[in-house]
Amino acid sequence: MLEITKESIEKAIAKARITKPKVKVIQFRLYSVTNKTTGANYEVKFYKISGKKFAECDCKATKICYHIGASIGAHIVLAEQMSRQTV
Numbered sequence: 001m002l003e004i005t006k007e008s009i010e011k012a013i014a015k016a017r018i019t020k021p022k023v024k025v026i027q028f029r030l031y032s033v034t035n036k037t038t039g040a041n042y043e044v045k046f047y048k049i050s051g052k053k054f055a056e057c058d059c060k061a062t063k064i065c066y067h068i069g070a071s072i073g074a075h076i077v078l079a080e081q082m083s084r085q086t087v
């Protein structure tokens, strides 16, 4: 599990903008990311633990990867929708 920092996620989002993988929502906090070129598919999970944000991807990367960068956009939109519903 990797902690999401502003710097690490900005790099990952920048890389995701170039590679443009396909993101599919499996459920809230769980996303499927597919590389359009290779067809490789990875699962990304998001966690929130005592105010800190964490992510996990099943690819080989040992830091915040572009799969996480690609899915965080969908995650933020969903998280906002969920928080609006509970208000």
Ligand SMILES: [Zn+2]
Pocket (backbone or CB within 6 Å): 042, 057, 058, 059, 060, 061, 065, 066, 067, 068
């Ligand atoms: Zn990854």
